[in-house]
Amino acid sequence: MSSGRHAYRLPEEPGAAQAALHEAATRLRADEQALATVERRLLQVASGAVSFSTLMPQPEQTLLRLLATVEPASGASFGLRDEIQERWQAAKDQLAALSAQACEALGAYATVETIQGARLIGRTRINWHGDARSLLIADIDLAQAAIHRQTLALALRSRAALLRMVGLVGRGAAIAATMITSPAGALLALPAVWQFVQEVLAEVRQSMVSST
Secondary structure, three states: OOOEEEEEEEOOOHHHHHHHHHHHHHHHHHHHHHHHHHHHHHHHHHHOOOOOOOOOOHHHHHHHHHHHOOOOOOOOOHHHHHHHHHHHHHHHHHHHHHHHHHHHHOOOEEEEEEEEOOEEEEEEEEEOOOOEEEEEOOOOOHHHHHHHHHHHHHHHHHHHHHHHHHHHHHHHHHHHHOOOOOOOHHHHHHHHHHHHHHHHHHHHHHHHHHHO
């Protein structure tokens, strides 16, 4: 099986390297928080607790518009349908890329590399059981060792978030399928739910940026 490779390229200066790691951890925390809300928000839309209006959050508006395009009797205008179809195709392409990443992440092991400046300071290979083998530069210092431990933790959390996202898209498609009359509802809903997840992620990331 293929391996998942995570290469973290950081500035040479230790303070700048730590700042870059902090920024990456903040983005990942935002993604984790966003993923925690996705299923609840989908259930609210599917149950009718959230009805379409310009006051509803943008991810929900996009979801309902995309789902409307797969209904046989969709009444959207041609111009709007063309725009939505373009977004639909983009979502399908992104979903295909996600599936490829997930297959790679499900490999027998993951390889995490920490590159500080122009120098590879550490490489760790870890399997699903948590068994790890690390190769470190001979003259590694305590600060560099700490940086590599941080990149390893970030890589493992990122892989967990990716796999959680895949599961959420699958469950979300099943939820969204209850809103579609087509017998192939879940399959047709996949790109729409993927787009919804991406917009929720962007929404929460922006909220965290605005609050800092």
